[in-house]
Amino acid sequence: MKIQIVNRSKHPLPRYATPLSAGVDLCANLDAPVTLAPLERRLVPTGLYIALPAGYEAQVRPRSGLALKHGITLLNSPGTIDADYRGELGVILVNLSDQPFTVADGDRIAQLVIARHETVTWEPVEALGDTERGEGGFGHSGV
Numbered sequence: 001m002k003i004q005i006v007n008r009s010k011h012p013l014p015r016y017a018t019p020l021s022a023g024v025d026l027c028a029n030l031d032a033p034v035t036l037a038p039l040e041r042r043l044v045p046t047g048l049y050i051a052l053p054a055g056y057e058a059q060v061r062p063r064s065g066l067a068l069k070h071g072i073t074l075l076n077s078p079g080t081i082d083a084d085y086r087g088e089l090g091v092i093l094v095n096l097s098d099q100p101f102t103v104a105d106g107d108r109i110a111q112l113v114i115a116r117h118e119t120v121t122w123e124p125v126e127a128l129g130d131t132e133r134g135e136g137g138f139g140h141s142g143v
Contacts, residue, residue, distance in 0.1 A: 001053075003114065008088075009047025011106055023061060023111030026091060030105040036095035041075055043090045044109055052083040052114070059113045060091060066109070071097030074110060 007013055014024035028034075029047035036042055052058060060079035066072040075092040091110045095101045103109060 001114070003053075004051040006049040007047065008049070011047070014048070014112060023059075023113040025063070025108040026060070026089065026110045026112050028091075028103050028105060028107045028109050030103065033102050033104045035100050035102045036072070036093060037100050038095055038098050041092060041094040044093050044103060046089045046091065048089045049086060050081070050089065051086065052081070054083050055116055055119075056083055057081060057115055057117050058089075059115055060089070061111045061113060063108060063111055070101050071095060071099075072101055072109075078113070 005013060009027065009029035011027045011029065014026055016024055026046050026048070028044050030044070034042060034044065050058065058081035060074060060077070060081065062073045062077055072093060072095055075094050079092065081089065089112070093103065093109060
């Protein structure tokens with residue numbers, strides 16, 4: 001599928017790391033490095049703007065290597081970019097480690113996955129049909 005993109009960053013367009021990758025890497029677009037103290041969060045710009053077709057969203061997701069090696073992840077994860085949003089894509093990074101972490105210009109900081117979605121029309125009813133699970137929630141299976 002084709003998606004319109006404006007690239008105001010200093011970096012190439014996002015690309016898939018391998019032919020079967022689900023997401024493209026998003027890079028930080030910074031004038032100077034940014035250091036996140038432990039438990040600090042920051043909106044990191046990408047310099048990218050996209051126009052998604054109706055019925056699609058873009059999901060901003062953490063990079064597993066940053067999470068495992070450095071304790072860096074995303075708040076509001078996955079972040080949703082709606083088809084009618086035209087602003088700059090930003091990544092809300094948070095440092096969950098006990099060490100400062102520095103993000104440099106061009107660092108791969110997140111993944112972007114494009115996904116279809118449905119728009120619902122609510123159908124109010126007085127009760128829902130029964131299922132085997134019923135109202136069992138978190139941990140209901142005992143596992």
